Amino acid sequence: MTAEPYKIKMVEPIRLKSHADRLRAIAQAGYNTFLLRSEDVYIDLLTDSGTNAMSDRQWAGMMLGDESYAGARNFYHLQRAVREVYGFRHLVPTHQGRAAEHITSQLRIKPGQFVPMNMYFTTTREHVERAGGRFVDCIVDSAHDPTSDDPFKGNVDIAKLQRLADANGPESIAYISLAPAVNMAGGQPMSMANVEQVARWAEPHGIPIIFDATRAVENAYLIQQREPGYQNVTVRTILKKMMALGEGCTMSSKKDNLVNIGGFLATDNEEFFAAAKEMVVVFEGLHTYGGMAGRDMEAVARGIYEMVDDAYIASRVGQVHYLGRQLADAGVPIVTPVGGHAVFVDADRFLAHLRPEAFRAQSLAAALYTDSGVRAMERGRVSAGRDHGSGENRRPQLETVRLTIPRRVYSNLHMDYVAQSCIDLYQDRKQITGLRMVYEPASLRFFQARFEPR
Structure with missing residues (x-):
C-alpha cells in the first residue's frame, strides 16, 4: 500500500459526543440520519456529495473568481476543462447535478416515453417521472x-433493452440513462465493452445515450483495474473514451470534480444545447454561470484536472476498499465486490432477525450513529419510495446502509474506527430493534421522513 498523494495543510476539529447525547440527538432527528445536526456527528459518511476537501490550487483559483454577470473568464476555463477531459463541446453550468437532470428530463422526455437506466437513482427517477x-x-x-x-x-x-423496444417501439424510448459506477447497486462499475455494446444497440434505433457522469472517474479507475486491455491505459484516457460513446452527460460536480457545490450539463447535440441554454436562464441563471459563482466554476475547472490523476484516484478508491476489506474479513455482510465511492452494508443479512417492514437499513443506520457517532445513510425501502402510479411501496432487492467516503477528508485511522463500530454492532446485532415510519413526505421521503422505535 502507498501513502496518500497529498499532505495536509489545514484541519477541522471534530468531537465525539457522549452516548447519552447521541441517543438524544437521534431521537430528536426522528431516527433519520439526514436530520441530524452536523455538530452532533463524529465521522460523517452520509454522502460524498459536496463533502470533499479542495486542494491548495482550487482554493487559490477561487481568489481569481470573475463575478461578472455575463461571460466570466472562469466559465471559459470550465468549458475548456470539460472539452479536454470529458470531450463534449458544449457546456451549460448548473448549481448542482439535479438541476442538469431537471433540464434534461424536461427537454428530452415526452409524456409516456420510457427512460431505461442501469438501476435507478433517486433524483434521476424523480425528474424522469415528473x-x-x-x-x-x-x-x-x-x-x-x-x-x-x-x-x-x-x-x-x-x-x-431489446424487450422494451420490441414491446413499445424504439421511438418510445426518450434516451438511455447510463450511470457509470452505479450508486444504488453499491458503486458498481460498467465495463467499457458493455458501454460499447449499448452504443452499438442504440445507434441504429436513433436512441441517444446520456451519462450521469457523477462518478465516471471512479468507474474509469475500476475499468483500469478489472477489465483486460486497460491496465496500462490512463484513467483520463479511459474516461474520455467512455464519454465519446454518449451524446452528453449530466454532472454533479460535488463528487468526482472535488468541489463543494456545482454541476453542469454537457453535450455535442447542437439543438439540445440551444434549448438547454434557454431553459437554464429561467431556472438557474445566465448560460455562462447557471447558478454558480465565478469562483466556484474555477474550482470545478481545476478539480476536473485533478480528478484524473492516476495516483489520486488510486488512493481515493483504495481507501474505500481498505474499509471494505476490514468488514468482509470480520464477517460483516457487505455488497461485493466493493465499488468506487462507498462500502454498502447488507442490512437484510445483518438484521435478518427483523421483518423487512421494520426498515432494516434505516434501523441499522440509526444504531451505527448511536454506537459510535458515525453517520451513514439508508439505501433501501425508504429511499425507493412509492410507485407514482399505484402509491404502493417499492421493494428493492437491495436493502443497504451506505458508508460513503468523502474525498481527501478522513485518514485510514478513521476507517479503522468505523470498521470497529460495524463489527461490534454485528456481533451484538440481536439487540437492534426495528423502526416504524411516523412521517412521510410525498416525494424523496428518505431526506425528511421520521421514525420511532417499534
Missing part, C-alpha cells in the same frame, strides 16, 4: 445480488 416519463431498470441481474462476485455489476442487460 416529466411524464417511465423508468425501466435494465441493469444486469447480478446487480441485485449483494454476494455476486461479478466485477461489472453496473452493466446493462441488452436483452432487457
Whole structure:
C-alpha cells in the first residue's frame, strides 16, 4: 500500500459526543440520519456529495473568481476543462447535478416515453417521472445480488433493452440513462465493452445515450483495474473514451470534480444545447454561470484536472476498499465486490432477525450513529419510495446502509474506527430493534421522513 498523494495543510476539529447525547440527538432527528445536526456527528459518511476537501490550487483559483454577470473568464476555463477531459463541446453550468437532470428530463422526455437506466437513482427517477416519463431498470441481474462476485455489476442487460423496444417501439424510448459506477447497486462499475455494446444497440434505433457522469472517474479507475486491455491505459484516457460513446452527460460536480457545490450539463447535440441554454436562464441563471459563482466554476475547472490523476484516484478508491476489506474479513455482510465511492452494508443479512417492514437499513443506520457517532445513510425501502402510479411501496432487492467516503477528508485511522463500530454492532446485532415510519413526505421521503422505535 502507498501513502496518500497529498499532505495536509489545514484541519477541522471534530468531537465525539457522549452516548447519552447521541441517543438524544437521534431521537430528536426522528431516527433519520439526514436530520441530524452536523455538530452532533463524529465521522460523517452520509454522502460524498459536496463533502470533499479542495486542494491548495482550487482554493487559490477561487481568489481569481470573475463575478461578472455575463461571460466570466472562469466559465471559459470550465468549458475548456470539460472539452479536454470529458470531450463534449458544449457546456451549460448548473448549481448542482439535479438541476442538469431537471433540464434534461424536461427537454428530452415526452409524456409516456420510457427512460431505461442501469438501476435507478433517486433524483434521476424523480425528474424522469415528473416529466411524464417511465423508468425501466435494465441493469444486469447480478446487480441485485449483494454476494455476486461479478466485477461489472453496473452493466446493462441488452436483452432487457431489446424487450422494451420490441414491446413499445424504439421511438418510445426518450434516451438511455447510463450511470457509470452505479450508486444504488453499491458503486458498481460498467465495463467499457458493455458501454460499447449499448452504443452499438442504440445507434441504429436513433436512441441517444446520456451519462450521469457523477462518478465516471471512479468507474474509469475500476475499468483500469478489472477489465483486460486497460491496465496500462490512463484513467483520463479511459474516461474520455467512455464519454465519446454518449451524446452528453449530466454532472454533479460535488463528487468526482472535488468541489463543494456545482454541476453542469454537457453535450455535442447542437439543438439540445440551444434549448438547454434557454431553459437554464429561467431556472438557474445566465448560460455562462447557471447558478454558480465565478469562483466556484474555477474550482470545478481545476478539480476536473485533478480528478484524473492516476495516483489520486488510486488512493481515493483504495481507501474505500481498505474499509471494505476490514468488514468482509470480520464477517460483516457487505455488497461485493466493493465499488468506487462507498462500502454498502447488507442490512437484510445483518438484521435478518427483523421483518423487512421494520426498515432494516434505516434501523441499522440509526444504531451505527448511536454506537459510535458515525453517520451513514439508508439505501433501501425508504429511499425507493412509492410507485407514482399505484402509491404502493417499492421493494428493492437491495436493502443497504451506505458508508460513503468523502474525498481527501478522513485518514485510514478513521476507517479503522468505523470498521470497529460495524463489527461490534454485528456481533451484538440481536439487540437492534426495528423502526416504524411516523412521517412521510410525498416525494424523496428518505431526506425528511421520521421514525420511532417499534
